[in-house]
Amino acid sequence: MRRCLFFAAILVLLAVLAFGAGGSGAWFTDQDTLEGLSVSTGRLAVALSGPSFGIGDVEPGEVCGGHDVVFSNLASPASTLPVKYRLRAEKTDGSDELYDHLLVKVNWKAQSTDPLWTKRYIGPLKTMLISGYPDMANVAPGSSQYWEFIYSVASDTPDSAQGESCTFSIIAEATQVSNPGWGE
Helix, strand or coil: CHHHHHHHHHHHHHHHHHHCCCCCCCCCCCCCCCCCCCCCCCCCCEEEECCCCCCCCCCCCCEEEEEEEEEEECCCCCCCCCEEEEEEEEEEEECHHHHHCEEEEEEEECCCCCCCCEEEEEEEHHHCEECCCHHHCCECCCEEEEEEEEEEECCCCCHHHCCCCEEEEEEEEEEECCCCCCCC
């Protein structure tokens, strides 16, 4: 008898599990879909333009030349986000000793038609890092800023730098304005 009750209890338990407590196993369901959702990232596209130059027979202590450079956050669709940027220099070839003794004066203006330049840096080219100015912190797509670079060889350039040459680049590094991790 115990055996029969045990098997009966197991059958009842299986029936409850199979059909649910008090149900037939049939459940109503429905579904709906919201379509056309998408996410697109913005784009950064900046340009640094200006003439290349080569200057020879430079004497220490004298201005040896300069050039104007335009920083641009290109217009949409190339660039769709405002940027913040910084400028630095990097030697690409030639004499370390001469590069170590190159000086630069850097001026800025917001519009090409502005008559006055604002001084941004005077010092060694190799340590130049121009950043953190408010006008460099939010440049809208389609906007440009104007830079003037004036180079000289330091008056304390050693005799061993005679006849030497070096090549360098001016580099604009840009990131989106909202990037909190990019040190200025």
